[in-house]
Amino acid sequence: MSKIFVFVEGHGSELKKGSLELLNAAKQSGREVIAGLVGPGTKALAAKAGQNGAKTVFVCDDAGLGHYNPDTFTAAVSTMVKESGADVVLASSSVMARDLFPRVAARLDSGVASDCTVLELSASGVKVRKPLYSGKCTAEVEFVNSPVRFVLMRPNQLPVGAADAAATATVREFPLPAGSGKITCKEMVKGASNKTDLTEANAIVSGGRGMQNAENFKILDDLANTLGATVGASRAVADAGWVPHSMQVGQTGKTVAPSLYIAAGISGAIQHLAGMSGSKVIVAINKDPDAPIFQKSTYGIVGDLFEVIPKLTEEFKKALHK
Amino acid sequence: MKIFVCLKQVPDTETRIQIKADKSGIEENGVKWVMNPYDEFAVEEALKLKEAKGAGSVTVISVGPKARVTEALRTAMAMGADDGIVIDSNEPLDTFWTAKALAGAIQKEGAFDMIFAGKLAIDDNAASVPQILAEALGLPHVTVVTKLTAGGTLVAEREIEGGAREIFEVQGPCVIAANKGLNTPRYASLPGIMKAKKKPLKEMALADTGVQASQLKTRLKDFQLPPEKPAVKMIAGDAATQAKELVRLIMDEAKVL
Numbered sequence: 001m002s003k004i005f006v007f008v009e010g011h012g013s014e015l016k017k018g019s020l021e022l023l024n025a026a027k028q029s030g031r032e033v034i035a036g037l038v039g040p041g042t043k044a045l046a047a048k049a050g051q052n053g054a055k056t057v058f059v060c061d062d063a064g065l066g067h068y069n070p071d072t073f074t075a076a077v078s079t080m081v082k083e084s085g086a087d088v089v090l091a092s093s094s095v096m097a098r099d100l101f102p103r104v105a106a107r108l109d110s111g112v113a114s115d116c117t118v119l120e121l122s123a124s125g126v127k128v129r130k131p132l133y134s135g136k137c138t139a140e141v142e143f144v145n146s147p148v149r150f151v152l153m154r155p156n157q158l159p160v161g162a163a164d165a166a167a168t169a170t171v172r173e174f175p176l177p178a179g180s181g182k183i184t185c186k187e188m189v190k191g192a193s194n195k196t197d198l199t200e201a202n203a204i205v206s207g208g209r210g211m212q213n214a215e216n217f218k219i220l221d222d223l224a225n226t227l228g229a230t231v232g233a234s235r236a237v238a239d240a241g242w243v244p245h246s247m248q249v250g251q252t253g254k255t256v257a258p259s260l261y262i263a264a265g266i267s268g269a270i271q272h273l274a275g276m277s278g279s280k281v282i283v284a285i286n287k288d289p290d291a292p293i294f295q296k297s298t299y300g301i302v303g304d305l306f307e308v309i310p311k312l313t314e315e316f317k318k319a320l321h322k
Numbered sequence: 323m324k325i326f327v328c329l330k331q332v333p334d335t336e337t338r339i340q341i342k343a344d345k346s347g348i349e350e351n352g353v354k355w356v357m358n359p360y361d362e363f364a365v366e367e368a369l370k371l372k373e374a375k376g377a378g379s380v381t382v383i384s385v386g387p388k389a390r391v392t393e394a395l396r397t398a399m400a401m402g403a404d405d406g407i408v409i410d411s412n413e414p415l416d417t418f419w420t421a422k423a424l425a426g427a428i429q430k431e432g433a434f435d436m437i438f439a440g441k442l443a444i445d446d447n448a449a450s451v452p453q454i455l456a457e458a459l460g461l462p463h464v465t466v467v468t469k470l471t472a473g474g475t476l477v478a479e480r481e482i483e484g485g486a487r488e489i490f491e492v493q494g495p496c497v498i499a500a501n502k503g504l505n506t507p508r509y510a511s512l513p514g515i516m517k518a519k520k521k522p523l524k525e526m527a528l529a530d531t532g533v534q535a536s537q538l539k540t541r542l543k544d545f546q547l548p549p550e551k552p553a554v555k556m557i558a559g560d561a562a563t564q565a566k567e568l569v570r571l572i573m574d575e576a577k578v579l
């Protein structure tokens with residue numbers, strides 16, 4: 001039976017949800033799972049990868065890797081995939097994985113299916129689908145002449161399995177690979193928030209022009225903190241400078257697919273919908289009953305967001321016992 | 323300074339998408355095509371860089387059906403690019419071979435300093451061609467770039483999780499994938515549009531770049547419309563009632579938290 005390689009990333013001392021989803025999917029397929037961890041301090045996550053389905057964990061944990069360097073990381077992951085003998089490689093679409101995996105695939109003369117939302121693994125096959133044209137249709141990505149099949153999955157698409165505290169994995173360490181020296185990461189500048197990134201968030205609370213100004217985003221922050229959600233915005237808001245561009249959702253912002261997306265004071269322009277219509281449950285709060293956002297929503301509230309949002313925060317606090 | 327910009331022509335977001343009867347792709351008749359929005363940032367940055375150096379050239383390059391993608395190349399030339407290369411291909415290519423075709427064409431043109439591209443194309447959201455291109459040419463590459471400073475060494479800032487940024491120093495020729503925030507793309511002026519019509523456009527056959535469409539690594543098939551969403555459930559009442567009911571629905575009906 002062929003093997004599966006899962007690229008695993010951590011957030012602090014935990015594995016990222018997207019990585020857990022893929023470890024579970026790989027484990028459920030019944031195939032042998034090899035997990036790969038790359039970066040300083042990642043060795044500490046090896047045991048967790050084992051508890052979540054990996055039989056073997058490949059680790060390249062060297063201070064010399066630095067925060068992120070596409071050169072050395074590509075070299076490290078390419079070596080790991082080759083050594084693993086896997087013919088399917090799974091990675092969750094994090095910022096790093098999206099940067100890295102097309103490079104690794106190219107180096108192994110293979111194709112990559114990115115931004116996938118459906119994954120079916122069998123004893124030797126892999127079947128994936130992805131949205132196209134801003135979610136207006138979907139298609140299967142079939143691997144043809146690809147020695148290794150690389151799949152980048154959107155997070156929040158698959159279930160997470162229960163960890164088995166007794167399961168252990170064999171850990172194999174890999175040395176720091178040589179880089180080309182043509183590119184170096186000089187500095188990492190921390191962002192304003194250490195919350196889960198929009199692209200990986202399980203819940204998002206987004207504000208549009210209806211928020212009126214930057215200060216009013218405070219009420220969305222309160223709601224987001226209650227829910228453990230990340231705050232997003234429409235382009236109108238990012239362009240007005242009320243929030244940084246990194247918070248923009250949509251065609252020229254981030255593509256997100258959380259379990260819950262709350263849109264407050266967002267009209268639902270096609271370019272905004274392009275970035276969030278893959279969300280499982282969409283809630284729209286808008287004072288205009290004809291706002292297009294309602295057509296894409298699961299639940300709709302016609303009302304003044306300045307009245308509804310604080311009440312919603314209150315109710316969630318009660319419901320979540322906070 | 324010799325600069326290349328890789329462009330893709332994509333359906334306008336507002337355009338209606340219809341699937342072919344055999345599900346092998348989309349019906350292209352009636353689709354309105356535009357330059358991929360991220361590629362506009364790439365063109366703008368290339369033009370700015372050339373202007374700052376006071377010398378050089380910006381060549382735009384695209385793979386696709388010649389008659390169609392030429393429009394996108396002319397748009398970029400109307401913005402100010404000096405010339406264009408069209409790699410004529412009627413076969414849909416995967417990201418791997420698109421990148422190889424671009425690499426093959428660029429290598430034929432001799433020495434260069436820089437290649438720009440958009441961070442992704444909004445049709446397939448793949449974000450893969452610039453990386454594969456960089457691998458094919460053995461060049462350093464920074465993705466999702468929001469700030470570029472070209473002094474002695476090139477400094478490229480890239481946006482990562484939670485608004486954090488990584489700052490890279492790059493030596494020698496490289497590939498830069500542009501993100502929104504890098505600049506504000508200029509509009510094509512009327513004289514620009516007139517001039518663009520006369521700018522040189524070189525044509526290459528796919529085979530000239532060393533690529534065979536029959537070797538595809540991945541192929542798209544079985545196109546489907548997304549499953550219909552059930553109709554929206556509107557919640558009536560005053561703000562307090564609406565909030566309470568919404569929380570109940572999210573927790574008990576949708577069960578997403």
Ligand SMILES: Cc1cc2nc3c(=O)[nH]c(=O)nc-3n(C[C@H](O)[C@H](O)[C@H](O)COP(=O)(O)OP(=O)(O)OC[C@H]3O[C@@H](n4cnc5c(N)ncnc54)[C@H](O)[C@@H]3O)c2cc1C
Nearest residue numbers: 208209210234235236250251252253265267269272287305
């Ligand atoms: C090439 C291109 C790319 C684009 N990319 C993006 C993108 O990535 N993301 C994006 O979001 N947009 C994008 N846009 C812009 C998009 O077309 C819309 O202009 C934008 O999404 C509108 O933002 P909005 O919904 O916040 O503002 P508006 O459309 O102005 O809507 C504001 C809404 O708030 C409601 N409202 C006002 N006050 C209240 C209140 N007190 N309570 C409740 N509701 C209230 C109003 O009824 C209205 O529906 C793009 C456009 C183009 C041309």
